[in-house]
Amino acid sequence: MIFVTSDTHFFDEHLLGITDFAVRPFLLASMMNETIIENWNKVVAPNDTVYHLGDIAVHFIRPERKSHQDVYDVLKRLNGNLVLIKGNHDNRALFKYLAKHNYEVNGKPKFIFHDVGALIKYDHRQYYLTHYPLMLGIAPKIINLHGHIHHYAVNAKENINVGVDSPEFDYLTTKPKFGQPLSLVQVEALVEAKKDDYLKRR
Template sequence: MALFFTADTHFGDHRTINIQKRPFADVAAMDALIVEQWNAAVGPGDDVWHLGDVARRPGDVAALLERLNGTKHLLRGNNDPDATVAAAGWASVGDYAEIDADGHRLVLCHYPFRSWNGQHRGALNLHGHSHGRLKPMPRQFDVGVDVHGFAPVRLAQLLAPEAERRGGAGAAS
């Protein structure tokens, strides 16, 4: 079982294509690629923490979750109404979580924090909401799809050196 993180999928939301300058002609193309990338990375037995802003229309969420691999946990974002939270297919829902993974304490929330529990003891803050527009802080990572090729990401990918994360020159071999 592997553990993945993602945020800001905004399925079915044409506004996100324009506001975030996503490279898609329409929401059908965007949604298809995000589903494809998700299922290419995540297996049926894997866990995924979705850190909010799932979809434009809450009525679409249950059907979307059926199409996506893995056991899915939601931490509500500012664009997730009660109907999204209540949709069938979530293993858990909340606003905030602290979990341990791969020897690290993780503080998870849709929103990035200026400071967080355990920050000075090595805890990591994983978040969405900012679509890659915030200046990076030590031990803080935006897990949104805009930052990670429209796919969920593993903790090891977040912790890898920058060149390795981007697949560029200087990547460890």
């Protein structure tokens, strides 16, 4: 199966509690990390693929190598092959570290990297996966899955925020637990529900 997520912000103490960007009721970043890992592995199987749309972690410690090692250790615990799309908090040095320490899972690299975005097709629809929301104009068969804006949403039916703090999960009958990536089946349901809501409000 294919899953999507964004903005896990592992190790990010600035997002703990109630902030302008998210509501993450954890006392410690380590508690948040463990919750995301546990909830992720409840839905993602070892042979699945997860597109992570940026802002993997915010972990400013020295030496930088130790920061990269900590993030690597967390990502190794996540089920599935990870397709990593660079976010504004993901530096090139981290990606180089992950590439240097890459290994195979299911006959493929554990980590695959994209600087800008990726295009996938599912059920007669194209999904353009990016960190930042894109304004695609009139493109009825293309949906932009993105992160970056945390608990905000773009007022356009073609843009879906799939970050772990997304308010658009309210469109789903069953909301994912914190940190759980969305399956493409859930994404399709979210797209249709947002479109219906958008058309009602016009």
